[in-house]
Amino acid sequence: MALLSINLWAQDGYDFPPVSQLPQTDKLPDPWQFFKSDRRVSTYEDWEERRAELKKMFEFYEYGQDFPRPYNTIGVIDSTNTRYNGKANFYDANLSMGPNHSIKGDLRYIVPTAGEGPYPVILYTQYYPNDKPLDMDWIEKVIDRGYIVAEWYCSQYDPYRGGEKLEPGVVQKVYPDHDGAVLMEWSWGASAMITYLSSLAVVDTTRLILVGNSRRGKTALLTGAFDERIDIIVPSCSGCMGFPVFRFSGEDACDLTGKNVETFPGWNNETFKDFAYGNENRFPVDQHLLAALIAPRAIIINEGSNDNLANQEGSQESYLAVKEVYKWLGVEENIGWYENENENGGHGYFEHDWFHTIDFAEKVFEGKTPACGATYNKLVYLPRNTFDWKAPKVSSDN
Numbered sequence: 001m002a003l004l005s006i007n008l009w010a011q012d013g014y015d016f017p018p019v020s021q022l023p024q025t026d027k028l029p030d031p032w033q034f035f036k037s038d039r040r041v042s043t044y045e046d047w048e049e050r051r052a053e054l055k056k057m058f059e060f061y062e063y064g065q066d067f068p069r070p071y072n073t074i075g076v077i078d079s080t081n082t083r084y085n086g087k088a089n090f091y092d093a094n095l096s097m098g099p100n101h102s103i104k105g106d107l108r109y110i111v112p113t114a115g116e117g118p119y120p121v122i123l124y125t126q127y128y129p130n131d132k133p134l135d136m137d138w139i140e141k142v143i144d145r146g147y148i149v150a151e152w153y154c155s156q157y158d159p160y161r162g163g164e165k166l167e168p169g170v171v172q173k174v175y176p177d178h179d180g181a182v183l184m185e186w187s188w189g190a191s192a193m194i195t196y197l198s199s200l201a202v203v204d205t206t207r208l209i210l211v212g213n214s215r216r217g218k219t220a221l222l223t224g225a226f227d228e229r230i231d232i233i234v235p236s237c238s239g240c241m242g243f244p245v246f247r248f249s250g251e252d253a254c255d256l257t258g259k260n261v262e263t264f265p266g267w268n269n270e271t272f273k274d275f276a277y278g279n280e281n282r283f284p285v286d287q288h289l290l291a292a293l294i295a296p297r298a299i300i301i302n303e304g305s306n307d308n309l310a311n312q313e314g315s316q317e318s319y320l321a322v323k324e325v326y327k328w329l330g331v332e333e334n335i336g337w338y339e340n341e342n343e344n345g346g347h348g349y350f351e352h353d354w355f356h357t358i359d360f361a362e363k364v365f366e367g368k369t370p371a372c373g374a375t376y377n378k379l380v381y382l383p384r385n386t387f388d389w390k391a392p393k394v395s396s397d398n
Contacts, residue, residue, distance in 0.1 A: 012056065014053070014056050014060070015036070016056075016057065016060045016061070018271075018274070019061075019271065019274035019275060019279060019282055020274070022282040022283075022284055023282070024281045024282050025281055026247060026281050026386075027247075027386060027387055027388060027389075028245060028247060028286050028288055028317070028321050028386045028387040029283075029284060029285055029286055029289060030387075030389040031050070031288075031289055031292050031321075031322075031324070031325050031389075032047070032050065032389070032391065032392050033389070034050060034053065035053060035057060035284060040392060041392055042392050042394070043394060044394060051292075051293055054285060054289050054290075054292070054293060055225070055226065055293065057284060057285050058225070058285060058289075058290055059180075059184075060271065061269075061271055061272060061275075061283070061284065061285065062241070062268055062269065062271075062272045062285075063180065063181055063183055063184045063222060063268060063269065063272075064178070064179040064180040064181040064184050064268070064269035065178045065179050065180050065184075066178070066180055066184060066188075066226055067171055067175045067178050067180050067184065067185070067188050068175070069188065069191045069195075069226075069227060070097035070098050070103070070188060070191055070192040070195055071191075071195050072097060072098070072101065072195070073095055073096070073097040073192045073193075073195035073196045073199075074095065074096060074097075074101065074196070074199075075093040075094060075095040075096070075107065075196045076093065076094050077091055077092070077093050078092045078093060078094050079091075079092040080092075083110055083140075083143075084140045084143060086113060087112065087113060087114065087140065087143055087144070088110045088111055088112050088113055088140075088143045089110070089111050089113060090108070090109075090110050090134075091108065091109050091110075091111065092106070092108050093106070093107045093108070093109070093196070094106060095107055095192060095193075095196055097192045097195070098171070098174055098192075099174050102174060103157070103170050103171065103174065103192075104156070105152065105153070105156045105157065105189060105192060105193075106129060106152070106153060106156065107150060107151070107152050107193055107196060107197075108129075108133075108134055108150065108151050109121075109148055109149065109150035109151070109197075110134060110139065110143060110148065110149045110150075111148050111202050112143050112144075112146060112147070112148070114146070115146065117201075117202045117204070118201065118202055118203055118204040118205075119146055119147060119148045119202060119203065119204055120146070120147050120148065120204050120207030120208070120209065120361065120365070121147065121148040121149075121150055121197055121203055121204070121207070121208050121209060122142065122147050122148070122149050122150070122209045122211060122354070122357065122358075123150045123151070123152065123190075123193055123194070123197065123208065123209065123210050123211065124149070124150065124151045124152075124211045124212070124349075125151070125152060125154060125186075125190065125210070125211065125212035125213075125216035125217075125219055125220060126151045126152065126153050126154070126216070127153065127154060127155050127216065128153060128155050129153050131153075134149060134151055136351070138351050138354075141355075142354055142355075142358065145355075145358050147358065148202065148203065150193070150197065152189065152190065152193045154186040154189055154190075154216060154219060156170075156189065157169055157170055157171050157185045157186055157188060157189035158170065158171065158172070158182050158185040158186065160182045160266045160267075162263055162264050162266075163263070163264075163265075163266075164265065164266075165182070165265065165266035169182065169185045170185075171184075171185040171188050171189070172185060179269055180269075181266060181267060181268050181269045182266045182267050183215075183218055183219055183222055183241065183267050183268065184222065186216075186219040186222075187219055187222045187223040187226060187227075190210060190219060190220070190223040190227070191223060191226075191227045191229075194208060194210070194227060194229050194230060198229065205229070206231060207231055207232075207361070207365055208229060208230050208231050208232075209230075209231065209232040209233075209234065209357065209361060210223060210224060210230045210232070210233055210234065211234040211236065211349065211357065212234070212235060212236065212238070212349075213236040213237055213238075213347075213348055213349040214236075214237055214238065214239065214309070214347060215238075215264075215267070217234075217235040217236045217237055217238030217239075217242050217243070217349075218235070218238050218239070218240075218241050218242040218267070220233055220234060220235050220238075221233060221235040221238055221242055221243055221287075221290060221291065221294075221299075222290070224293075224294045224297070224299065225290050225291070225293035225294055226293075228297070230297065231297055231298060231364075231365075232297070232298040232299065232300065232357075232360070232361055232364065233294055233297070233298070233299045233300075234299075234300055234301075234302065234349075234357050235299070235301055235302075236301075236302040236303075236348075236349040236353060237302065237303060237304055237307050237309070237310045237347050237348065237349070238301075238310070238315075239254040239309055239310040239311055240254045240255065240256065240311070241267055241268060241287075242287065242310075243287055243291060243301050243315050243318050243319075244287060244310065244311035244312075244313075244314030244315040244317070244318055245286045245287050245288055245314050245317050245318045245321070245386065246275070246280045246283055246286055246287065246314070247280050247281060247283070247286055247314075247386060248313065248314050248317050248384055248386055249311050249313070249314050250311060250312060250313030250314060250381070253310065253311035253312070253313065253314060254309060254310055254311050255280075255311065256275060256276050256277070256280050286318075287318050288317075288318040288321035288322040289322075291318065291322040292322050292325040295322070295325050295326050295329055295331065295334070295335075296326070296329045296330075296331040296334060297334065298334040298335065298336075298360075298361075298364045299322075299334070299335055299336075300335070300336040300337070300338075300356070300357065300360045300376060301315060301318075301319060301336070301337045301338075302338060302339075302340070302349065302353050302356065303315050303316075303337075303338070303339040303340070304339065304340045304345040304346045304347055304348065305339050305340055305341045305345035305380075306345040306346045307345070307346055307347040308347070309347045310347065312339060312380070312381070313381045313384070315337070316337065316339075316379060316380060316381050316383075317383070317384055317386045319335070319337040320379075320383060320386075320387075321386065321387050322335065323335050324387075324391055325391075327391065328391040328392075328394075333363065333364065334364055336360050336376025336377065337376060337377065338356065338374060338376050338378065339380045340352070340353070355371075355372065356370075356372060356374065356376075359371050359372050359374065360376060363376075
């Protein structure tokens, strides 16, 4: 598989050396500097070329090769009922996708009945169908804000929970020539949901929001980078291989040691393991560059002040770095970061986080001032000066 993967990169014109041959640097990699080249981005057209290079680098060095995205997803409604005294309709759909529609998955969603639609969607990433069904009483308040609420289940694409990966997931089985690891499989599943939702007349396809917490937050971030149909990405408490950079970890934070290479080796490809235990500074990219692939589309990052399973300080550093890309593209308002400081500031996506997401979305989509009063740019930690590059100047005719 490794030889096949290397040959595939060579066919695409990329020459990616092994980890041991990569230079070391403690500074975050420059978004605008092409790999192994003196060339730097100087136009927006150059940036698109750099984005393509970055995607290939993340595939080769971290997540494994992407699978052909499931743009053929179709679904059948299994059941329908009303919710909230007629305010909404609840649907349970069985979906099929991939080669010969051989892969199956479930999607549950609640559609407001007020107004004519189409409605924006918050698609929440669950693990198992029975984890937290959409029956929380406060979901009614989300419906009242005019949003469809949907949930899907990444375990249906690969049930991996940690430790040695004993067999391929269903996506890997139908694409055996691709070495995409578990997070790439889950990302593929999220894209299947986006395909189906986009086919519904009640869905506003210009206001699609993907949310995930913890490893599902990693999935949301990766999906946003590789699927440009999603308008806002919400990686909550995403930790290692999520939004925080690897080159800086706060005290007792999730870093590139046991959390990835021992406890959850299946999340990433084999090459990535060579960056662990002190080789983080050889990583030719870092997570701020994954987030940069989302720009100019929007992203809001949620961290918890009491979360001991993440890397809040590394997340803030990532935010400061990728924000420079958003500034360069003239869409600084499309990136937000906040840390919960209340009693629910742990490792989770809580009720108030749903409404932070909606407030941020209304700021991005409609220019509204967030009802909660948040600015989504408040720094909590002392900046660590992890980068010293500057954005390129682009002439007005580009």
